[in-house]
Structure formats: structure tokens, C-alpha cells
Amino acid sequence: MIRFLILLSSLTLFPLPLLAAEYHLDGAQISLLWGIPFAGILLSIAIMPLLAPAFWHHHYGKVSLFWGLALAIPFFLTFGLNISLFEASHVLFLEFIPFIILILSLYTCAGGVHIQYNKQASPLTNTLFLLIGTLLASVIGTTGTAMILIRPLISINQHRKNTVHIIIFFIFLVANIGGSLSPIGDPPLFLGFLKGVPFFWPTLNLFPPMLIASAYLLSLFFLVDSFYYKKEKIIPQTNQNQTSQPSFSLQGIPNIFILLAAVAAVIASGIFASFFTLSFFGITIESKNIMRDLFLVLAAILSLAITPKAIRQKNLFSWEPLLEVAKLFACIFITIVPVIAILKAGHDGQLAPLIQATSDANGQPINAVYFWITGILSSFLDNAPTYLVFFNVAGGDPVLLTTTLKQTLLAISVGAVFMGANTYIGNAPNFMVKAIAEDRGIPMPSFFGYMARALIILIPIFLIITFIFF
DSSP: OOOHHHHHGGGSSSSOOOOOOOOOHHHHHHOOOHHHHHHHHHHHHOOOOOOHHHHHHHHHHHEEEEEEHHHHHHHHHHHHHHHHHHHHHIIIIIHHHHHHHHHHHHHHHHHHOEEOOSSSSOHHHHHHHHHHHHHHHHHHHHHHHHHHHHHHHHHHTTTOOOOOHHHHHHHHHHTTTTGTTTTTHHHHHHHHHHHOOOHHHHHHHHHHHHHHHHHHHHHHHHHHHHHHHHTTTTTOOOOGGTTTSOOOEEEHHHHHHHHHHHHHHHHHHHOOOSSOOETTEEEEEEEEHHHHHHHHHHHHHHHHSOOOOHHHTTTTOOOOHHHHHHHHHHHHHHHHHHHHHHHHGGGGGGHHHHHTTTTTTTOBOOOOHHHHHHHHHHHHHHHHHHHHHHHHHHHHHHHHHHHTHHHHHHHHHHHHHHHHSSTTSSSSHHHHHHHEEEHHOOOOOOOHHHHHHHHHHHHHHHHHHHHHOO
């Protein structure tokens, strides 16, 4: 995949004509059949780990490449070199590379922080742990927070017999809902930030639904964890061997400052003006975004350079989760191009019935429909591209969506971020948390087993949020 990206990047050096706006793909002129590769990769992510887990584990990159080529080859043959390069450059340089660089930086820096707590956890301890993780997720991202906290959370509960519910609520709160207050928090909001949504818009607008959902889930978790804790008849134990050791230790502190610097770089890219722009193949890249991405890469390199290997070994740090996200998202971002083009065509495209369902007879958006459609698709697809789809369905104008239609963008944002918790594939950290838990011997439920638990727990709060906000 890396060689493929390098090759694609090198194509921009060829002396081809500068592409103009007319090289955009016209969604009104293409069939919905162009969405088959997009549906194919998403169904592969959902089904193949169940039907052929060994094959998927060893060959998911090849499956992703297959669906990517299933679109790229006929697309090139049908629409020609200019449109193909324009769309590929747009996806690569304006969406995929910034997205994966952010994930890379947060994942790398978080992997250099090791937390150790030498006491057994009680229901109150676990609830406070989830509360801290929920708040931290919007500061250093759901991926970074999940990778920092999941291992110590498992460690302090290793004396427990029933721990599956702890991991499930961790996914709900830390890997999803907790990231709703900033573009750093969750990939959909970062993509919205790249599209022009102000950095602090989610902080101001998503805080009320996030507060309600978090209070509900934390309260429910405390009750459930207390039930299992009493059922197991756990007697707090004092380990004499630990009396000379501090109950809490934190290693890799410089990585925390690097993470904060990375967050500052992202904030700065949304505040300060650019000194110059680069234009090629009809796309424009601003200098502030180039500097942001370079800084994030340098942050990851610095983290690797200064962090002792022993810390990453304690965290069982591996590049595999990041590689899986990169390979799968590369295909998703490519294959979603025709789908977005059709959606942009509005009533002239083949997804006109979907467009019509989101608006009333007067053409006004039905925010409850946006919330549930975005959320349901985020549950089974991935919430980042789903957010992009409905951001464009709602018009794609960040100024209008953050002012006059702010309730519509709120519905899209809450649906994508919150309902990403419904399945393992709803958000990138979900997969990572599941893999780490299973590696530590926790028997996590199957795809559909997890989904059933999620729906029972989450649907009530989603209905309440719909009634209050949409």
C-alpha cells in the first residue's frame, strides 16, 4: 500500500495539463452501480472476520486492494486520466493523508505512555477511570486515549471474573462518545474540520448531548459493575509485595507534552492564515495544513526517538492496528468517491429517494432523519466516510451548516460519533480495543453479540437525544 501511495504521488510530477473544476465527477450522469466496490469493502469488513477469520487476518490488505482496483480500473477506462487523477489527488492529499497522519501521530505518542496502578479496581474506581477517559478523548483523540488507558484498565481488573462489560462500556464512552467535543476527538469531526467546520464548533454544540449520553452510560455502568462485583463476592486484598511500591506510576511523560503540542498544531491550522498555497490537478493545499501535517509526523518521529523501548514493550505496542486502519481506509476513501458524487447531485442523482427522505415538503431538513440515517450507516460502515456522505447531502457548505443549519450538522455529527459505538466497525479504535482485550484473554463477544448488547444499552439514550434535540 505504501508503494502504491508513492506511485500515485509521483504521478503528480508528470507534465499533464492543470485540471480545472470541470474535471469533477458529475454524479448526475453515473449509475449507482459504481457504489458496488464501496459496499464490497464495507461488507468485507463486517462479514469476513466472522466467516473466514484466519484468511481475513492474513489477507485483509489484499481484500482492500481488490476492491480499490475494482473501482480504479473501470473508473480510469470510463472517465479517462484527467478525471481519475483529479479525484485520486483530491482524496489522497486533501482527505486520506491528513486523516492517517493524525491517527499515526496520536497512536505513536500514546503508545509511549505507560500507566500502572497496583491496586484492585472497585466499581467506583472503574467508573472514575471511564469518566477520565471520556473527558480525555476529546483532548488527545479516541484512538490515543483508548490506547493509553485500555491496558491499565484491564490490569486493575485482572482479579475479576466478569470483565467483558467493562470493555464494552469503554468502547462506548472512551472510543466513541467521549471524542465528540473536538476535531481531535473523533475522525468524522476531523474530516468536518478539514471541510471548514470551526475547531471549537463541536465543543459548543455537541456538549449537551454528550453530557446526557455520558451521564446515562456512566450511571448504568456503575450499577452493572456493582452487580457483578457483588456477585463475585470480591474481598479487597492487600498484597504485601506491593506495599513498598507506589500504587500509581506513569512512564513516558514527555509523550504527553508531545501529544499536547500535536493538538496545538491542529488548532493552529484552523486559526491562522496561510502564507502560500500549492495548486495542482485542480486541488489547492494551504501552507498551514502542510505545516500541520509535517508537525504531526515530526511528533511521531520524536516520540519514537525519545521513548525507551521498554515502555512500548510494556504496552505491547504494535504497528498492526494502525496498518489495518490505513489499508482499509485507503480503499474506503477511494471507493466512496462515486457515492459522494451521486449524493452531491442531489435530486438529479440515483440516490434522490435518500435525499428526499432527509427533507420535508418545503425542502427543510428533517434533523431526526439525518441523525438516525447517519447513525445507522455509521454502525455498519465506518463513521468517518458516513459523516462525509451526509455532510455533502446537507449541502456541504460549512458556513451554512454551522449557522442556519447547525441543528442539521449537529444531527449528522452526533449520529456519526455516538452510533459508531454500535458495532466493532463503527469507529477505528473499536477494533483496536477488541484486539487488545482478546490478546489479554478477555472473551469478547462476536460481531453480532457485541451489536446486540450495544443496541439494548444505547437505543434508549438515542431516543432521548432525538426527542430533546431533533
